[in-house]
Amino acid sequence: MKDVDTPLQDIKDRVLAFAQERDWEQFHSPKNLSMAISAEAAELLEHFLWQSPEASRADMTDETLRAKVEEELADIFIFAIEFANVTGINIAAIIEAKMALNAQKYPVDKAKGRSEKYTDL
Amino acid sequence: MKDVDTPLQDIKDRVLAFAQERDWEQFHSPKNLSMAISAEAAELLEHFLWQSPEASRADMTDETLRAKVEEELADIFIFAIEFANVTGINIAAIIEAKMALNAQKYPVDKAKGRSEKYTDL
Amino acid sequence: MKDVDTPLQDIKDRVLAFAQERDWEQFHSPKNLSMAISAEAAELLEHFLWQSPEASRADMTDETLRAKVEEELADIFIFAIEFANVTGINIAAIIEAKMALNAQKYPVDKAKGRSEKYTDL
Amino acid sequence: MKDVDTPLQDIKDRVLAFAQERDWEQFHSPKNLSMAISAEAAELLEHFLWQSPEASRADMTDETLRAKVEEELADIFIFAIEFANVTGINIAAIIEAKMALNAQKYPVDKAKGRSEKYTDL
Numbered sequence: 187m188k189d190v191d192t193p194l195q196d197i198k199d200r201v202l203a204f205a206q207e208r209d210w211e212q213f214h215s216p217k218n219l220s221m222a223i224s225a226e227a228a229e230l231l232e233h234f235l236w237q238s239p240e241a242s243r244a245d246m247t248d249e250t251l252r253a254k255v256e257e258e259l260a261d262i263f264i265f266a267i268e269f270a271n272v273t274g275i276n277i278a279a280i281i282e283a284k285m286a287l288n289a290q291k292y293p294v295d296k297a298k299g300r301s302e303k304y305t306d307l
Numbered sequence: 308m309k310d311v312d313t314p315l316q317d318i319k320d321r322v323l324a325f326a327q328e329r330d331w332e333q334f335h336s337p338k339n340l341s342m343a344i345s346a347e348a349a350e351l352l353e354h355f356l357w358q359s360p361e362a363s364r365a366d367m368t369d370e371t372l373r374a375k376v377e378e379e380l381a382d383i384f385i386f387a388i389e390f391a392n393v394t395g396i397n398i399a400a401i402i403e404a405k406m407a408l409n410a411q412k413y414p415v416d417k418a419k420g421r422s423e424k425y426t427d428l
Numbered sequence: 429m430k431d432v433d434t435p436l437q438d439i440k441d442r443v444l445a446f447a448q449e450r451d452w453e454q455f456h457s458p459k460n461l462s463m464a465i466s467a468e469a470a471e472l473l474e475h476f477l478w479q480s481p482e483a484s485r486a487d488m489t490d491e492t493l494r495a496k497v498e499e500e501l502a503d504i505f506i507f508a509i510e511f512a513n514v515t516g517i518n519i520a521a522i523i524e525a526k527m528a529l530n531a532q533k534y535p536v537d538k539a540k541g542r543s544e545k546y547t548d549l
Numbered sequence: 550m551k552d553v554d555t556p557l558q559d560i561k562d563r564v565l566a567f568a569q570e571r572d573w574e575q576f577h578s579p580k581n582l583s584m585a586i587s588a589e590a591a592e593l594l595e596h597f598l599w600q601s602p603e604a605s606r607a608d609m610t611d612e613t614l615r616a617k618v619e620e621e622l623a624d625i626f627i628f629a630i631e632f633a634n635v636t637g638i639n640i641a642a643i644i645e646a647k648m649a650l651n652a653q654k655y656p657v658d659k660a661k662g663r664s665e666k667y668t669d670l
Contacts, residue, residue, distance in 0.1 A: 237664075273373075342466075491603060
């Protein structure tokens with residue numbers, strides 16, 4: 187599978203089928219899935235705890251670390267996609283809407299090259 | 308945009324263009340993005356802190372809560388996608404690989420209807 | 429050591445000495461320690477992912493789970509205390525100040541038996 | 550209150566009294582409190598998202614940021630202490646036990662000046 191020709195819906199369907207085959211929908215409440223996303227996000231974070239931001243870029247060329255990071259990132263996506271499945275959320279639509287909102291909060295001329303929160307720009 | 312006909316690559320491109328227009332790639336190291344994903348995951352979590360798992364399902368029919376939850380979930384996706392952008396990760400491929408691994412860890416006959424970790428099955 | 433006769437300062441001193449002996453203060457920036465606290469908090473969270481809140485109370489009587497949970501909670505305290513060490517924060521004072529603020533946000537007569545955020549009371 | 554003469558038990562008692570007065574123990578299951586600790590840890594993290602670790606040290610001299618950071622750190626302590634309250638955990642004892650374990654994992658001669666995980670030392 188490649189990002190260039192994989193519609194989001196295909197991945198949503200696979201993730202849902204995996205849960206349904208195991209009768210796991212009973213555990214997949216929004217509350218529980220929000221915890222699972224946080225837990226997986228922290229496992230990704232853990233790989234970069236004591237590094238400088240620059241070193242974290244270079245480290246991604248290390249095959250062993252990269253393989254672990256790919257697994258953690260995949261877990262985040264899987265639980266976030268399952269969250270969308272159980273709540274009937276259209277992922278492409280909410281990303282589009284949030285990016286439109288972010289474009290208003292962070293207009294290019296004010297935000298360019300700056301990392302401050304929009305309330306401080 | 309709809310999940311059914313939006314390839315992942317389209318969303319990756321949009322998220323990348325947003326960052327590039329603002330010259331934000333300098334801030335988007337793997338370390339910093341892993342923190343951003345965690346921060347957004349926690350904002351999603353926060354909506355369900357004191358609820359029962361069952362109530363969290365019912366609550367998603369509340370329009371106001373739903374709108375907030377959609378924003379938090381979108382933020383998680385946006386930063387996770389940007390993480391894939393800056394590290395050159397093929398999202399569909401890592402999800403497929405991780406689900407194959409999960410299928411080995413959690414075979415249907417052992418995992419059906421159970422929430423234990425695979426090491427305890 | 430017992431909570432009843434252990435001043436916070438004693439624990440702060442021990443945690444600091446541990447880091448200093450290992451020349452770890454160079455890694456203990458506020459940014460990095462905030463990540464470490466989040467990572468450890470997520471490890472605690474992970475033990476309760478798929479349970480009901482009620483079951484999570486009962487489970488703490490399981491000796492094996494309890495031992496693991498105690499380790500995760502200890503890690504959270506250790507990194508939070510080290511954060512206070514490196515930033516010169518008086519823990520007792522900030523807790524006292526925050527509880528005074530919380531008492532204003534959540535007066536007993538309005539908040540009793542309710543889990544809503546103060547903005548919704 | 551000062552760390553030098555405040556026993557942990559005093560703070561535990563205050564945190565417990567606050568919850569009891571509001572009849573909040575019904576919400577304070579281990580599961581829910583583990584979520585609250587994670588949510589507060591992420592709020593602390595959020596202040597340091599795009600900074601270098603070095604800048605995060607310098608920033609703590611900024612009075613406005615410092616005041617916010619103190620509030621987030623206090624929240625982490627308050628929920629971690631309440632977790633200990635509801636589960637009957639002796640905080641000083643678990644910290645002492647975890648530090649003894651860490652001393653074994655990270656002996657001074659091997660760990661000095663190094664940030665690798667003990668499994669990689």
